[in-house]
Amino acid sequence: QSVLTQPPSVSAAPGQKVTISCSGSSSNIGNNYVSWYQQLPGTAPKLLIYENNKRPSGIPDRFSGSKSGTSATLGITGLQTGDEADYYCGTWDSSLSALWVFGGGTKLTVL
Amino acid sequence: EVQLVETGGGLIQPGGSLRLSCAASGFTVSSNYMSWVRQAPGKGLEWVSVIYSGGSTYYADSVKGRFTISRDNSKNTLYLQMNSLRAEDTAVYYCARDPFGATIGWNWGQGTLVTVSS
Numbered sequence: 337q338s339v340l341t342q343p344p345s346v347s348a349a350p351g352q353k354v355t356i357s358c359s360g361s362s363s364n365i366g367n368n369y370v371s372w373y374q375q376l377p378g379t380a381p382k383l384l385i386y387e388n389n390k391r392p393s394g395i396p397d398r399f400s401g402s403k404s405g406t407s408a409t410l411g412i413t414g415l416q417t418g419d420e421a422d423y424y425c426g427t428w429d430s431s432l433s434a435l436w437v438f439g440g441g442t443k444l445t446v447l
Numbered sequence: 448e449v450q451l452v453e454t455g456g457g458l459i460q461p462g463g464s465l466r467l468s469c470a471a472s473g474f475t476v477s478s479n480y481m482s483w484v485r486q487a488p489g490k491g492l493e494w495v496s497v498i499y500s501g502g503s504t505y506y507a508d509s510v511k512g513r514f515t516i517s518r519d520n521s522k523n524t525l526y527l528q529m530n531s532l533r534a535e536d537t538a539v540y541y542c543a544r545d546p547f548g549a550t551i552g553w554n555w556g557q558g559t560l561v562t563v564s565s
Contacts, residue, residue, distance in 0.1 A: 338491065371550045373492070380541055380555040381484075381492065387549065424492050426551065433508040436482070436494040436551050 339364060340425055340439035347445040348415055356410040356442045358425030364437055368428040370408040372401055375422045375441075384423075385410065412444070420446050449473040449554045451542050456559030463532050463563075469525040469542030469556055477520045480545035483527045484552065485538035485561075494551065495540070496527065510536075532563045 341359040348354040358370065372385035383392055385401035388408065400411040408425055425439040455467040467483070483495040496506045496516040504516050515528040525542050539558040545551050 369549060371552065373552060375492075380557055381552060382555070383550065383552055386553070392553070422491075426492070426494075434494055435497060435505045435507075438484075438492040438494065441491040 338440035339429060339431075339434070339437040340427070342423075342425060342439035342442045344440070345443045345445065347447055349447050350415050350417060352415050353411065353413045354415060354444065355412075356423050356425075356444070358408045358410070358439050360406050360408075360427065360437075362406060363431050364406075364427050364429040365403065365408055366406040367430070370401065370403050371426045372399075372408075372410045373424045373426065375424065377421070381424065415446050417446050420444055449544065451544065451554060451556035453540065453542055453556040453559040456540065456561045458562045458564065459532055460565050461533060461563055464528070464530045465532065465561060467527040467529065467540055467542075467559060467561070469527075471523050471525065471544070474544065474546070475520075476518050476523050476525055478546075480548050480551070481516075481518065481525045482543045482545065482551045483514075483516060483525075484541045484543055484555075485536075486541070486558075487535075487538040490538075493538075497545075497551070498525070500548070529561070532561075534563050537561060537563045 369387040373381040375381045388403040389401040429437045450472045482497040541558045542556045543552040544554040
């Protein structure tokens with residue numbers, strides 16, 4: 337059971353838009369920046385979004401992030417088949433069990 | 448170019464020990480927050496440990512007392528010493544860099560597989 341809750345899967349057609357939610361608490365998302373990662377099959381994760389809504393160099397503006405209260409959202413527009421991957425949210429946590437926590441991951445299928 | 452290369456994984460019996468290495472290039476390990484993150488087969492990401500640029504170390508409860516994170520500044524390499532290994536430690540272990548002390552996983556290695564089984 338992950339500290340941050342994500343839907344197990346989402347799907348949409350090529351060219352469409354999809355959002356992935358990440359729900360936490362005041363000990364994590366509520367008081368910290370959220371990051372998002374993309375993991376293509378068989379590869380290491382890759383940073384997509386940091387500090388809630390900023391994109392590292394090289395990440396297209398089709399990817400966006402937002403945060404409100406204890407929840408965060410990743411948005412992907414103009415879906416491409418190459419976007420099929422697992423997506424994870426992550427943030428710092430002030431609980432005693434872990435300093436950094438990830439969501440359980442969301443499998444994106446581009447139909 | 449930033450590069451992280453993990454080595455040291457393999458098959459180990461329960462109760463055994465293993466040391467993972469993460470050789471870094473393109474940046475200085477000691478000037479960054481460096482983490483280990485693992486992923487059990489077919490499962491999600493799990494943060495394991497971090498060493499701050501100042502040297503402070505932190506661990507997930509699941510590995511506290513069994514794993515030790517360290518670095519060798521002269522070799523620009525990060526380590527994870529894993530003792531008293533259990534079947535549930537079976538995973539791909541990634542090292543990850545955080546250059547700003549705010550976002551774990553700005554850069555990632557390719558991972559090394561640790562399998563704990565008799």
